[in-house]
Amino acid sequence: DKPVTSLAVDYTSSPSSRRLFAAVWSDGVWRSTDGGMNWERCSSGLDVGDGSCTVLGPNTHVVEVQVHPTGTAFALKTKYLRQDGTYGTFARNDAGLWRSTDSGDSWECISSNVPECLPVDYIDSLGQHSWTDAVSFTLDPTDVNHIWVCSQDCNHGKEYGGLYETTDGGMNWTRILDIYGGFRLTPSVYYPGLMYLATVGDIGNGIMYSTDGGTSWFHDDEFPFMIVTRVMEDPFDSTVVWANTFGGGVWLSLIHI
Numbered sequence: 710d711k712p713v714t715s716l717a718v719d720y721t722s723s724p725s726s727r728r729l730f731a732a733v734w735s736d737g738v739w740r741s742t743d744g745g746m747n748w749e750r751c752s753s754g755l756d757v758g759d760g761s762c763t764v765l766g767p768n769t770h771v772v773e774v775q776v777h778p779t780g781t782a783f784a785l786k787t788k789y790l791r792q793d794g795t796y797g798t799f800a801r802n803d804a805g806l807w808r809s810t811d812s813g814d815s816w817e818c819i820s821s822n823v824p825e826c827l828p829v830d831y832i833d834s835l836g837q838h839s840w841t842d843a844v845s846f847t848l849d850p851t852d853v854n855h856i857w858v859c860s861q862d863c864n865h866g867k868e869y870g871g872l873y874e875t876t877d878g879g880m881n882w883t884r885i886l887d888i889y890g891g892f893r894l895t896p897s898v899y900y901p902g903l904m905y906l907a908t909v910g911d912i913g914n915g916i917m918y919s920t921d922g923g924t925s926w927f928h929d930d931e932f933p934f935m936i937v938t939r940v941m942e943d944p945f946d947s948t949v950v951w952a953n954t955f956g957g958g959v960w961l962s963l964i965h966i
Contacts, residue, residue, distance in 0.1 A: 819879025
C-alpha cells in the first residue's frame with residue numbers, strides 16, 4: 710500500500726521461481742521469488758531504515774530498480790524532502806545509485822564519489838559526494854560496469870544536473886553533459902553511437918541526441934516542447950521514434966539516418 714515507481718525482472722532466475730524487484734517510494738526495494746505472488750522487503754544497505762517514516766529521515770525515496778542481463782541489480786534513490794518541502798535535517802544521504810550482486814540480499818552505494826557534487830554537511834552527514842536530484846539511470850547491456858545517470862540541478866547546495874557516466878562500476882564518474890536537467894538516456898538499438906536524451910529543456914526544447922556515443926551533443930530543434938521524459942525507438946521499425954512529454958502529450962517522428 711505504497712507508491713511503486715518501478716518494476717524489474719531478473720531473467721537469470723528460473724521461470725518457476727521468477728525473481729522480481731519493486732522500487733517502492735518511501736520504503737526501499739521489495740522482492741518476489743515466485744513471480745509476484747509473495748513479496749519481501751530487501752533493502753539491507755540501502756540506508757532506508759525500516760521504511761516507516763520519511764519526515765525526519767533517512768532518505769527512502771527509491772525511484773527506479775533495474776536488473777542487468779548478468780543478474781546484478783541496481784536501485785536509484787532521488788532527493789530527500791520533508792513534507793514541508795525542505796531538506797530533512799537528519800537525512801543521512803541524498804540521491805545515489807546502489808548495486809546488489811546477491812539478488813537483493815545486500816546493497817552497496819556506488820555513487821559516493823561524484824567529484825562535481827561536494828558534500829553538504831546538513832544533508833550529507835556521511836560526507837557522500839552524490840547527486841541531489843537523480844532522475845533515472847541507464848545500463849549498458851553488454852557491460853555491467855558501464856552506467857549513465859541523469860540528474861537535475863538543485864539549489865540546496867548542489868547545482869550539478871546533466872548526464873553522468875561511469876565505465877568502471879562507479880569507482881569514477883564523469884559529467885559528460887552539463888545541462889540543467891537530464892531526464893532519461895536511451896541508446897539506439899539500431900544505429901551504433903546514436904543516443905537520445907530526454908531533458909528538462911532549459912534551452913528551448915527537450916530532446917538532445919549524440920551520434921558518437923556521448924562525446925558531442927546536439928539539440929533536436931524540430932521538437933516543439935521543452936520537457937521530455939523519455940525518447941524511445943519503435944521496436945518494430947528502425948525509422949520511428951516516440952517521445953513522451955510532461956504536459957505536452959506523446960509525439961512520433963520519422964527519422965532519416
